Amino acid sequence: FKTIDDLELTGKRALVRVDFNVPIRDGKITDNSRIVRVLPTIQDLKAQGAKIVLMAHFGRPKGTVVPDMSLALVAKGLSDALGGEIVAFAVNCIGSDVATLIGKMDNSDILLLENLRFHAGEEANDPQFATELAKLGDVYINDAFSAAHRAHASTEALARLLPAAAGRLMQTELEHLEQALGQPKRPVAALVGGAKVSTKLELLGNLVGKVDVLVIGGGMANTFLNAQGIEVGRSLCEVDLADTARAILEEAAAKGCKILLPSDVVVASDLAPGATALTVAANAVPADQMILDAGVNTALEISKELKSCKTLVWNGPLGCFETEPFDAATNVVAQCAAKLTKEGSLLTVAGGGDTVSALIHAGVVDDFSYISTAGGAFLEWLEGKTLPGVKALEDAA
Ligand code: 3PG
Numbered sequence: 001f002k003t004i005d006d007l008e009l010t011g012k013r014a015l016v017r018v019d020f021n022v023p024i025r026d027g028k029i030t031d032n033s034r035i036v037r038v039l040p041t042i043q044d045l046k047a048q049g050a051k052i053v054l055m056a057h058f059g060r061p062k063g064t065v066v067p068d069m070s071l072a073l074v075a076k077g078l079s080d081a082l083g084g085e086i087v088a089f090a091v092n093c094i095g096s097d098v099a100t101l102i103g104k105m106d107n108s109d110i111l112l113l114e115n116l117r118f119h120a121g122e123e124a125n126d127p128q129f130a131t132e133l134a135k136l137g138d139v140y141i142n143d144a145f146s147a148a149h150r151a152h153a154s155t156e157a158l159a160r161l162l163p164a165a166a167g168r169l170m171q172t173e174l175e176h177l178e179q180a181l182g183q184p185k186r187p188v189a190a191l192v193g194g195a196k197v198s199t200k201l202e203l204l205g206n207l208v209g210k211v212d213v214l215v216i217g218g219g220m221a222n223t224f225l226n227a228q229g230i231e232v233g234r235s236l237c238e239v240d241l242a243d244t245a246r247a248i249l250e251e252a253a254a255k256g257c258k259i260l261l262p263s264d265v266v267v268a269s270d271l272a273p274g275a276t277a278l279t280v281a282a283n284a285v286p287a288d289q290m291i292l293d294a295g296v297n298t299a300l301e302i303s304k305e306l307k308s309c310k311t312l313v314w315n316g317p318l319g320c321f322e323t324e325p326f327d328a329a330t331n332v333v334a335q336c337a338a339k340l341t342k343e344g345s346l347l348t349v350a351g352g353g354d355t356v357s358a359l360i361h362a363g364v365v366d367d368f369s370y371i372s373t374a375g376g377a378f379l380e381w382l383e384g385k386t387l388p389g390v391k392a393l394e395d396a397a
Pocket of ligand 1: 060146150
């Protein structure tokens with residue numbers, strides 16, 4: 001696909017799709033990474049004298065105006081991130097008033113449009129809504145990798161209506177994912193955790209054919225232990241997926257992918273802060289207890305394995321890291337991966353809201369080689385799916 005470098009931008013109205021779906025609590029942005037990460041694109045466009053018109057969604061208002069889901073607060077957040085520079089805000093994202101506002105912009109001015117999802121046409125990928133958006137710009141730039149798994153008007157249709165290019169963040173995200181899984185330095189390991197196998201079946205299916213080592217952790221691991229005839233007590237477990245889990249293990253064996261499952265686990269009778277936790281062998285879980293984390297030996301086994309790997313892709317925690325002491329295994333492995341990264345022996349790429357929170361909790365988020373801004377899109381990319389937003393850019397080129 002094309003990039004900003006391929007477009008003639010001076011004096012042009014650049015319609016830029018960004019992902020400003022940031023966490024907000026009590027009227028405050030609690031994590032502005034998605035805003036900070038698009039600054040390189042904004043700076044480049046400013047330097048070239050484009051009129052920067054930013055389009056974004058927030059939450060899931062389902063085609064109606066929900067005042068709590070306005071992007072007005074985010075305009076302020078962007079202005080702060082730009083060191084107080086003026087970011088104008090339009091109370092709608094289409095229509096003649098918006099067009100008039102854009103008509104008054106000087107080169108390098110920045111305007112953020114109101115939540116695209118206040119219009120049903122956005123998520124419906126409605127051609128008419130896309131045409132309304134297209135009227136507001138001369139060129140289209142997609143810098144929202146984290147929304148590229150959605151075939152929406154601003155992520156898909158628009159790329160077919162205006163000269164289209166990828167923004168800097170979109171480029172960076174794809175380059176790093178390609179480095180991690182497309183053409184990785186081997187051996188490559190994937191660590192997949194999280195609660196349920198059912199939500200990550202396609203992911204596991206794709207990974208066994210691509211990686212050399214697959215670490216399965218979190219609640220998902222229980223389903224695999226159970227499938228091997230191991231009692232998991234009161235643990236979260238998808239009994240009906242036993243056949244599927246066995247099929248994944250067989251496929252991994254056939255493809256030479258080494259699977260790492262917990263050999264010991266931390267159990268308790270309840271998921272509560274400071275609960276009495278006991279470490280037991282994975283095949284000795286008491287019937288009245290539940291598995292809430294991987295054990296220390298497992299954490300050490302994973303760490304040892306990582307020492308002989310060159311690439312690690314991480315999605316999902318190893319245990320219930322939000323509740324201490326069930327954060328221990330995730331912390332140990334995250335800290336080991338961070339250390340290997342700093343030493344230069346391991347390339348580490350992580351993504352997904354939970355994963356990033358776990359790495360922040362472990363104190364190592366800044367030490368990883370690359371942290372994706374994407375959740376769902378990161379997962380779908382790892383599943384081997386075509387992302388409509390990326391495909392539209394490729395088609396446009
Ligand atoms: C995200 O937060 O992952 C993206 O902004 C996509 O949001 P969505 O799941 O509401 O489409």
